[in-house]
Amino acid sequence: MSAATQPLPAAAPKSQSSSGRAFAYVAAALIVLATALIFEAASWGHESDVPEQPRISGWIGGFTGKLTYDVFLLSLLVFTLAYATLSAFALRLPRLALSPRAVIWLLVVLYTIVLLGPVLISTDVFSYIAYARMGAIHGINPYEHGPHAIWYDHIYHFVGKDWIYSPTAYGPLYTLLTYPFAYLGIDGTIWSMKLIALGSTAGILWATWRIAERRGFDGAAAALIVGVNPIYLLYGAGGAHNDLLMMFLMMGAVALVVAPRVTAGREATAGAALVAGALIKVTAGAVLPFMVLSRRKMPAVLGALAMAIVGVIVADAVFGIKGVDIFAALSRDSSFVSTDSFATEFAHLIGKPGVFPIDHDLLKGVLVVVLAYLVWRTWRGYEWIAASGWALLAISVTTTWLLAWYILWPLPLAVVSKDRRLLAAVLLVQLVYVIHQYSPLLVPVQ
């Protein structure tokens, strides 16, 4: 068996002495400490990595100072090194790795901290809430107007300045799901969004564990690599991003068809789940062609079609044609440029000041070539889970609008894939992203 197809090692036997795992316990303790420090410091209030928000977690603060760049980046460094140690043990040295029970406890402690802490890094969750309040309370279509239409609503104060005129770019299913929460008040909706993100995380980790075991991998190792990932925990769950709900539906679809016996009903549900994921955030749709192409079973197509038809009808009835055209929002966002995107970094490398319109077209061309190659490989029998992961990684690497939580999309697919190159590539891209955050630590401006 080639190194590329070597599975994750089986879990260490239960009789294993715990003395050999001391390093793993130290690493786990460092991760808990770094996470606790970040969220405790963030609860002091608005700073560079903490958006302005209602003080839902103000009662936690009081032990340390504010979350400055230094505190955040040094904690992230410790977290990343400890995560690398735990992942290396889980992948290569199972006798030193955390036991499945310890992995579960570590996850419970970490996500309890995330649940109790404030929203980190991004204002996106306040945009979600603003769109929900626009539709549910103010009767304004969030696909036609930006949050500025409700400037008199308290939530408007917390929406990111760059997004106040932007109609929602999220799928109609997500927008509709958020409407009932709008009636819980702003604090209640923030807690709801956090619970949705953490519930989705529980679902992703459960599905990842199950799929890994069904494929002969170590489920605990797979769950650890996803759930303890610093970008997942701090940027994804910390910001209560809806990407996690999309990823839950994606991994749910994978879990349905990775089973010893797959009925037509499971195939159809898997197809429907992927389309539902795309109706949360359109990116999940990238997985569907690979599943269909690889499995070539009609129920998955029919399930996907049925969900798409229902989605279009409901979206059109509630939001009008703009709620159906999820690709228009995707096209709008793909024209944005973020300083963390690899396209911007490449432009700087070759001496250009930034990304130009022609570069967007070139990058789309590169993405089309990569996707076409993956489609061809999948048709020829390449593992569709890996192909889906490569596709999501290619989307995040070629986008000019890269945000930290976009490089989470392929992670759960990578840990259950038989092509180990994918996991290495995803972790490398994440590492490179983290490295890019460190200039304020090297030379603080303020």
Add this chain to the structure above:
Amino acid sequence: MSSSVDRRSGLAARLGPRDEDSRSPRRWRIETAVLIIAGILLLVMSINDTSRQTIVNERLKVDLVTWSHFTGLDTKEPAIEQGVFGYTNTIDVVCGNLKPGPPESTVRQCAVITGPDVHGLRHVIGGYRLPAYSDDEPARRFDCYGEKLVTETCRR
């Protein structure tokens, strides 16, 4: 059922799903080589950009000192904008409150700064003021002074 039909999918055998990728060591090596090259490129790009941003941060620190030195104000958290006068130069604009208060809550004094770091300061080529809570747009600037590059963008 005919033997030319795939039993699982019901499709013709040549269209049916394939269990195993037809492993080609040569293709695998080429793919891996491409991935390694792409990975090295990403790493080099990120390290280069982090280093570049570090140099920019050094410049921005000097900008803040220059602004305080030039205006005589000790305003907290003045804001620095890059690219206001083009993206291919090192002209930065620093704006800070004229009076104490939250950022942008009062009229702001802006200084347009360029040139190399000489004894911890850069050269101020002009400036303007902005009303409270307004974006830095030419139509909102007033009391402009300095070089033509600055004054010709000032509408008031």
